[in-house]
Amino acid sequence: MRRMFFSIVAIVVLLSSGCSDRPEKTPKALSRAIGELKLYTFSTHQQDFLGAAQPLVVPPGTTIGDAIDVLGRELATTYFAKTYTGKATDIHFEVVRVDEIATPSRSLRIAVVNMVDKEQDAIRYFFQGSAGGQTSFYMITATFMQPHLSPPLLDGLVLLYNGKALPELDHIDLTGILTPRSAQRVTERAIQRAQEELVTSNAG
Numbered sequence: 001m002r003r004m005f006f007s008i009v010a011i012v013v014l015l016s017s018g019c020s021d022r023p024e025k026t027p028k029a030l031s032r033a034i035g036e037l038k039l040y041t042f043s044t045h046q047q048d049f050l051g052a053a054q055p056l057v058v059p060p061g062t063t064i065g066d067a068i069d070v071l072g073r074e075l076a077t078t079y080f081a082k083t084y085t086g087k088a089t090d091i092h093f094e095v096v097r098v099d100e101i102a103t104p105s106r107s108l109r110i111a112v113v114n115m116v117d118k119e120q121d122a123i124r125y126f127f128q129g130s131a132g133g134q135t136s137f138y139m140i141t142a143t144f145m146q147p148h149l150s151p152p153l154l155d156g157l158v159l160l161y162n163g164k165a166l167p168e169l170d171h172i173d174l175t176g177i178l179t180p181r182s183a184q185r186v187t188e189r190a191i192q193r194a195q196e197e198l199v200t201s202n203a204g
Contacts, residue, residue, distance in 0.1 A: 038142075097111070
């Protein structure tokens with residue numbers, strides 16, 4: 001427990017300091033190869049949250065910062081592109097930084113991503129309600145952290161909202177450092193559904 005406490009303190013100190021380079025300037029950004037990324041879609045089933053996961057291929061040598069940027073663009077142009085009323089949004093994501101923390105076993109990656117939403121559509125439409133809020137939570141955490149990978153693309157995610165910490169929300173908690181474990185079961189089910197659909201399609 002004490003070791004975990006000091007690890008969390010170390011992560012917070014690194015994130016709050018300005019000593020790290022931006023992701024595109026960080027040499028360590030290539031220290032781990034990027035596995036097969038997955039794109040997640042919205043599911044109308046309240047127990048699934050995420051639809052079948054589809055593969056996303058990135059070129060060899062893609063940095064972690066660039067991979068996160070690509071995932072953020074996909075998220076912005078699909079799930080967050082329009083509200084349920086059909087209103088187009090200006091929601092997009094900016095990679096603020098990616099920090100690497102060396103441990104005896106491997107380096108841990110913690111990313112800070114800013115959700116830019118000048119009209120605050122996410123607060124009004126995507127984060128409200130139990131099912132909608134949880135779906136948005138899983139779309140963000142699963143897309144950016146890729147929990148199916150071993151190790152995951154990110155070991156931690158700090159999500160900012162218009163450059164600041166997110167306000168307190170009723171149905172979800174997007175504050176602090178998010179971890180891949182919070183979305184692991186949901187993403188596993190989404191990947192399994194994609195595999196089942198592929199088998200059914202090939203059989204037909």
